[in-house]
Amino acid sequence: MKKDKSETSTSGGTPQDTGKENKFSFEKFEKAEVSEEIQKEAAGKYRRLHGFPRYLAFGVAVLTTLIVFYTAFAGVFLPMIQRxxxxxxMFILTFLWYPTTKKTKFDRDKVPVYDWIMVAMSFFCLFWTLSNNTRFLTRIPFSSEVKTLDYVVAIAxxxxxxxxxxRTLGLSITVICTSFIAxxxxxxxxxxxxKFKGITLKKFVEQTYLTTEGMFGSLTGMAATLLFGFLAFGTFLQASGADKFFMDICISLAGKRRGGPAKVAVISSAAMGTISGSSIANxxxxxxxxxxxxKxxxxxxxxxxxxxTCASTGGxxxxxxMGTGAFILAETVGVPYSSVCMQSIIPALLxxxxxxxxxxxxxxxxxxxGLPSEEIPPLSKxxxxxxxxxxPILILVVLLVLGYTPFRSGVGCTILIFLLAQARKETRIxxxxxxxxLENCAKGIMSIAGVIFCASLVVSMINITGLMMKTTAIILSFSQGKLWITLLLVGFIGYLLGMGLPIGTSYIILATLSAPALVELxxxxxxxxxxxFWFTQLATITPPVCMTAFAAAGIANAAPMKTGFTALKIGFTFYYVPVLFVYSQLINGTWWAQCIIAVVAIVAIYFLGTFTERYFMGELGRISRFGGLLIFLLLYYAMFDSATWVMRGILTASSAAIILAMYTIQRKKQQSSQHSA
Known part of the structure; x- marks a missing residue:
């Protein structure tokens, strides 16, 4: 029997509302009920600036964004200037916008003296870096003289x-970064x-400040160009109201279907999560x-x-x-951005x-x-x-596929969004x-910039200490050269890092330390x-520290830990799909091999779902539900490169037989229940 809309939710939810007040509208989207904790967190993230501090922050933010836009077409400045x-x-904006802590109230509405000192120091550091750029370019690294002010500016x-x-990301990233420096x-x-011989203060200053190996490294260069450009793309989409349009499209397409709102969440979060850069924000x-x-x-x-939670994390x-991850990954590996995207399409769809x-x-x-018809906006309208x-999204994808630089493509399509938005009064900017x-572009880059800057210091310390080689040797020694043990270790370390660090930082650190071990195998x-990169997502949906799930639980008024375990069940794909990267041709094979594996994977995934939900054409019995698990395991191994074609044939035939048996049993149950009714 279908649930009546006025029926109280069987899961302990509140009585369902009926009537016109359920009708979909943008106002509901903007004023949707959110828990007090979420509201307080959103309101308390930034200082409420007034007067000169407000004008200064606004001016720096807008000017920074305009400089980035200018360099997209006029040409990027020299590395140390642009970066x-x-x-x-980002220093200036952080110390103006972010209070010392989230809990303190004394500096919530005004900028204290010590933050003004850091703002002034930021201006001086910028002046010193720009005015000495020629000297930095012509000096011999680790050999030329280091001036006293070089020490002061570097340490500052x-x-x-x-x-x-x-301030932007939390204490954990500072502790980890400080540990590597120590x-x-x-x-x-x-x-x-x-153990190693250690470094001197002079070498530290050389590595972190006077070369492009530390804070001015390639990761910072990526943030100052293409990452900024793509965040601007997402920001202007939101400014034009396009995000609301995409949500409406998702509701129109999936809202009427069985369990429509959940399918709307899956589709809309896939679209918005890839741009937002943060699963919690999504x-x-x-x-x-x-x-x-x-509900x-x-x-x-x-x-x-x-x-x-899972739909937002998948973004x-x-x-x-890929939530800015594609840029970091491409920069780290040294491959074209388009290659990362092309190889990521099938796994993401799975x-x-x-x-x-x-x-x-x-x-x-x-x-x-699904949703009632009156709540579904007409698709054509x-x-x-x-x-x-x-x-602009289509043009952006085409430009990237054709090989145009992501930086110029992103900024160019951002300008296109602005021009298109002027065509209608409702979307006009x-x-x-x-x-x-423009100001929000700078706000959007701030937390990501914090990730990049700290990660740049960590990578710099790893390189100068030789820690990467030591870690690779330890991993290979512990795993005894066995790839599956190495994968378990990497996955576990990725989970631990993800518990306390943003995804970008976790990936950069884990990739620097463990990727050489995988490559050597x-x-x-x-x-x-x-x-x-997939392994670093595990902590997002895995208790006990799954902050994205906790944020969603706050909106749903749900039990946080129970939400975390439910998210783990729904998003379990994060655990077994990365293994296919290594042991099959899912992302490194010919196009036809990838297509075959994708089809087999879809069947396997579906029957794993029947086991998880204990449902296939009706309720499954305690024993018959394991048929779904067995089908998944058989097909999962059939996708491995180590399986011979004969073995794959046997595994596939066995799976087909089990599917037929499950279908026959469930069909008889349906007929029996119909006769008895």
Whole structure:
């Protein structure tokens, strides 16, 4: 029997509302009910600046964004100039916008003296870096004289990077970064396994400040160009209202289907998560609409929150932007950005197909329906209102495939969004919204810049201490050269790092330390890095520290830990798909091999879902549900390169026989229940 809309949710939700107040509208999207904790966190993130501090922050933010836009077409400045402008402007904005801590109130509305000192120091560091750029370029690294002010500026900038990272990302990233710096100086006193001669203060200043190996490294260069450009692309999409249009399109396409709101969450989060750069930000953005809708149609609060958690997290692996991860990965591996995107398409689709199957099985099991027709915006009307916003996305993808630079493509399509938005009154970006969008571009890069700057210091310390070679030797020694043990170690370390660090930082550190071990065992470079990138997502959905799930639980008024375990069940793809990267041709084979593996994987994923939900054409018995698990395991091994064609034939035939048996049993159950009714 289908659930009545007025029926109280079986999962402990509130009575369902009926009538016109359920009708979909953008106002509901903007004013959706969010827990007090989420509201307080959003309100308390930035200082409420007034007067001169407000004008200064606004001016620096807008000017920084305009400089980046200018260099996209006029040509990038010399490395230390382009990167120095980004670093110092981010210092200024961080110390103006971010309070010392989230809990303190004394500096919530005004900038204290010590922050003004750091703002002034940031301006001086920028002046010193720009005015001495020629000397930095012509000096001989680790040989030429280091001036006294070089020491002062270098140490000041390192300390400000650590403090900016603490304010924007939390204490954990500062502690880890400080630990690597301390190791560089305390090498002679470390255990034999990690012992080395240590570095001097002069060498530290050379490595971190006077060369492009430290804070001015390639990662910072990426943040100052293409990463900034793509974040601007997403910011202007939101400024034009395109995000609301995409949400409407998703509701029009999937809202009427069985368990429609959950499928809307899957589709919309895939679209928005790839641009937002943060799974938590995506949860708070799309979850405020999708989670209440899911609860109203019959999903439990924990299920609704977990579905949104996994869908939002998946945005980090979905091309073309992959939550900025694609840029970091391409820069780290040294391959074209387009290659990363092309190799990531099939795995990302498998992840979302798995979630889609699970939410559909949940809906079938609960006998849920879709949204009422009056809550669904007409597709044709919606497309006429905002379909033009597909054009810049399509052009962006085409430009990237054709080999144009991501930086110029991103900024160019950002300008195109602005021009297209002027065509309609509802989407028009006036002067005020335009400058607010420019300011928001700088705000968007701030937390990511904190990740990049701290990670650059960590990578710099790893390189100068030789820690990468030591770690590789330790991993290979512990695993005894066995690839599967190495994968377990890398996955476990990725989970631990992800518990306390942002995804970007976790990936950079883990890739620097463990990718050489995987490569030495025969894993191709890009495959190794994609595997590591997926492993760093594990902590996002895995208790006990799964902050994205906790954020979604706050919106859904759900039990946080139960939400985490439900998210683990729904997003379990994060655990087994990366293994296919290494042991099959899923991302490193011919196109036809990839297609065959993808089809087999889809079947395997579906039947794993039947085991998880204990549902296939009706409720499965305690024993018959294991048929789904057995099908998954048989097909999973059939995809491995080590399986011969004869073995694959046997495994596939066995799976087909089990599927037929499950179908026959469930069909008889259906006929029996119909006769008895």
């Amino acid at each position: 120095g402008i980004l670093i110092c402007s 900038m390192v300390l400000m990077i650590l403090e900016a990272g603490r 190791y560089a100086f305390l090498g002679p006193y470390c255990p034999a396994m990690f 949860v708070v953005t799309t979850g405020t609409l999708t989670i209440p809708m899911m 109203k149609t019959g999903y439990s609060p924990e299920e609704a929150a977990a579905i949104e 980090q692996i979905m091309p073309p932007i 992840f979302y197909i798995a979630i889609y199957f699970l939410v559909d099985l949940m809906a079938s099991k609960k006998k849920l329906t 919606t497309f006429r209102a905002g379909g033009i916003f597909f054009l 006036g002067a005020k919204r335009f400058f607010e969008a 025969g894993v191709p470079m890009l495959v190794a890095h994609l595997t590591i």
